[in-house]
Amino acid sequence: MRLKRRLATAGVALGVVAAATGTAALTAQADPAGPTADDTTPVAWNVDGLTATELTELESLGFDIAEAHDGRAQIIGDAAVADELRDLGHDPEFHDTVYKAVDxxxxxxxxxxxxxxxxxxxxxxxxxxxxxxxxxxxxxxxxxxxxxxxxxxxxxxxxxxxxxxxxxxxxxxxxxxxxxxxxxxxxxxxxxxxxxxxxxxxxxxxxxxxxxxxxxxxxxxxxxxxxxxxxxxxxxxxxxxxxxxxxxxxxxxxxxxxxxxxxxxxxxxxxxxxxxxxxxxxxxxxxxxxxxxxxxxxxxxxxxxxxxxxxxxxxxxxxxxxxxxxxxxxxxxxxxxxxxxxxxxxxxxxxxxxxxxxxxxxxxxxxxxxxxxxxxxxxxxxxxxxxxxxxxxxxxxxxxxxxxxxxxxxxxxxxxxxxxxxxxxxxxxxxxxxxxxxxxxxxxx
The missing domain is CATH 3.40.630.10 (Zn peptidases)
Structure with missing residues (x-):
C-alpha cells in the first residue's frame, strides 16, 4: 500500500533554519552585490536571452552551467568568468552566493x-x-x-x-x-x-x-x-x-x-x-x-x-x-x-x-x-x-x-x-x- 498520509513539513521554512543556526548562518560569504574584479569567490550569475546554440557553445567552452531554462542560464564562476561572458557578448548579472556562512x-x-x-x-x-x-x-x-x-x-x-x-x-x-x-x-x-x-x-x-x-x-x-x-x-x-x-x-x-x-x-x-x-x-x-x-x-x-x-x-x-x-x-x-x-x-x-x-x-x-x-x-x-x-x-x-x-x-x-x-x-x-x-x-x- 502506498503512503497516503502527508508529512507535516509544510511549515518548515528559513525561519526554522535561522532558529537552528543563528542569524549568521543566513549571511552568505560573498558581497550580495556580487564579487569585485579581483575576487576569486565563485558565485551564480544569471545570463538571459540565450539561444540553444549559444547555450551549447558556452557548455562546449567549459562554462559551469548549473541550470538553464527558457533562455536563461545560471553559470557558476568568479568575477573573471563574468568578464569572459561579457567578452562573448553576454550580460551576466549576479544571482546568489555559492557558499553559506558556517558555524x-x-x-x-x-x-x-x-x-x-x-x-x-x-x-x-x-x-x-x-x-x-x-x-x-x-x-x-x-x-x-x-x-x-x-x-x-x-x-x-x-x-x-x-x-x-x-x-x-x-x-x-x-x-x-x-x-x-x-x-x-x-x-x-x-x-x-x-x-x-x-x-x-x-x-x-x-x-x-x-x-x-x-x-x-x-x-x-x-x-x-x-x-x-x-x-x-x-x-x-x-x-x-x-x-x-x-x-x-x-x-x-x-x-x-x-x-x-x-x-x-x-x-x-x-x-x-x-x-x-x-x-x-x-x-x-x-x-x-x-x-x-x-x-x-x-x-x-x-x-x-x-x-x-x-x-x-x-x-x-x-x-x-x-x-x-x-x-x-x-x-x-x-x-x-x-x-x-x-x-x-x-x-x-x-x-x-x-x-x-x-x-x-x-x-x-x-x-x-x-x-x-x-x-x-x-x-x-x-x-x-x-x-x-x-x-x-x-x-x-x-x-x-x-x-x-x-x-x-x-x-x-x-x-x-x-x-x-x-x-x-x-x-x-x-x-x-x-x-x-x-x-x-x-x-x-
Missing part, C-alpha cells in the same frame, strides 16, 4: 562545511549500522573508484541492502523474491545534501523497523538498496576545501588533459545507454568521457543495476515496460526542486510516460517538486545518464530528484548543513517512502 562550533571530526560527512565517515557509519543490525542490513562492495583502480588510494563503492532478512534476500540476483527500490546519491560530488538525505533514509528504515508500521511493512515485503556516494573520489576533493568546499562535479580521472580544477569525467554523462551527445571538451563539467562507460564508477553502477533488476522492456525505443513490471530507481541530484522522468536524451516521451508521471505526482504530493522530462524541467537534454539507462535498458521506473531550490540558504550546491534536517530531508521523506512502496507495481494504474 565552526558545530563541526566535528570527519565532517566539513558545518557537518557534512567525509567519505571516510560515511564508510565507517555504513560499517557500524550494518554490524549493529545484522537482521536488517547487508553491506556490498559493488566496485572501485577511479583512484583505487590506479593504485592511488581511492575507495570502494558501497551499497547497503535493507530488508527483514530471510533466505535469499539481499543477493545480487535479478530474480529476487521481493521487489526492489534502489536509491543512489552524489554521482555529482558537489551535490552534497544528496548523500545526507540518502543516509537519513537508511536511518529511518533501520530505526523504524518494528516501531513504524509503514517501515515495518516495507522491509517485510521489499528490498531497499542504497548507494550514498557514487563518486567518492570527487567527494574527497569537495571536502578538501573544508568550509569552502571545492566545486568538484566529476570523478578524479585526470588523464584527459590539463584541466586544473576541472579534471574528471561526468559520471552522469558516461553511461552506455544513449551515450555520446554531451561535451567532448575534457575541461567541461559535462565531459562525457572518451568512450561510453569508460569509468570504473559507471561500470560498477551499471553492473549493479543489471544484477539487481530483471530486463523488463523490449529492445525498441517505443517498447513499454509491461504494466506488471516491478522495481523503482531514484538518483538524487541538486538543485531545482524537480522530479525528472525519462528520457533525457530525446524530447520524445518514454513509452511509459503516463505511468511515470503518475508515480512522480504521487511523490510530489510530499516534496512539492515539479514533475516532468528534462525539457519540462531543467530545460536541456542529457545523454548517457543513469536514470535513462535504468529505464531504457531494464524497464525500471526511474526518476531523478533535483533536491533544493534555486540557491538561497537551503538551495544551490552547498546548502547550509542545518537545511538537511530543517527542510531537505523532511520534504523528501514521504516522497522516498512512496517510491519504495510502489516497487512491486510502479506502472499499475
Amino acid at each position: 565552526p562550533a558545530i563541526q566535528q571530526e570527519g565532517t566539513y562545511y558545518g557537518g557534512y560527512r567525509t567519505v571516510d565517515a560515511y564508510e565507517a557509519d555504513l560499517q557500524a549500522i550494518t554490524e549493529a543490525n545484522p537482521d536488517l542490513t547487508v553491506l556490498h562492495d559493488i566496485g572501485d573508484s577511479w583512484l583505487k583502480t590506479q593504485g592511488q588510494g581511492g575507495h570502494d563503492l558501497l551499497a547497503v541492502c535493507l530488508t527483514k532478512l530471510t533466505d535469499g534476500d539481499c543477493e545480487t540476483d535479478p530474480d529476487s523474491v521481493k521487489p526492489r527500490f534502489t536509491l543512489m546519491a552524489q554521482i555529482h560530488a558537489r551535490e552534497i545534501a544528496t548523500g545526507e538525505i540518502a543516509w537519513r533514509w537508511i536511518e529511518k528504515l533501520v530505526d523504524g523497523y518494528g516501531t513504524d508500521p509503514e517501515v515495518t511493512e516495507l522491509l517485510d515485503t521489499t528490498e531497499v538498496w542504497v548507494v550514498p556516494i557514487v563518486n567518492p573520489d570527487g567527494v574527497d576533493i569537495v571536502a578538501s576545501g573544508g568550509n569552502n568546499p571545492v566545486l568538484q562535479r566529476k570523478n578524479a580521472n585526470d588523464t584527459a588533459g590539463n584541466c586544473g580544477s576541472r579534471l574528471g569525467i561526468d559520471l552522469n554523462r558516461n553511461s552506455s545507454f544513449e551515450w555520446g551527445n554531451d561535451s567532448t571538451n575534457p575541461c567541461a563539467e559535462t565531459y562525457q568521457g572518451a568512450t561510453a562507460a569508460s569509468e570504473p564508477e559507471t561500470q560498477a553502477i551499471e553492473a549493479w543495476l543489471r544484477d539487481m533488476h530483471p530486463d523488463q522492456r523490449g529492445p525498441g525505443a517505443n517498447d513499454p515496460a509491461p504494466d506488471d513490471a516491478r522495481d523503482v530507481f531514484i538518483t538524487l541530484h541538486s538543485y531545482g526542486n524537480y522530479i525528472i522522468i525519462p528520457y533525457g536524451y530525446t524530447a520524445d516521451p518514454a513509452p511509459n510516460d503516463t505511468a511515470l508521471r503518475a508515480l512522480g505526482a504521487d511523490m510530489a504530493e510530499y516534496n512539492g517538486y515539479f514533475v516532468g522530462t528534462n525539457d519540462d524541467t531543467v530545460g536541456y537534454g542529457t545523454s548517457g545518464t543513469t536514470d535513462d539507462m535504468a529505464y531504457g535498458e531494464l524497464g525500471v521506473a526511474a526518476f531523478t530528484f533535483e533536491v533544493g531550490g534555486n540557491f538561497g540558504t537551503c538551495g544551490g550546491f552547498f546548502p547550509a548543513y542545518t537545511c538537511v534536517d530543517a527542510s531537505l530531508w523532511p520534504e523528501n521523506e514521504g516522497a522516498l517512502l512512496t517510491a519504495a512502496q510502489a516497487a512491486a507495481a510502479p506502472y499499475a494504474s
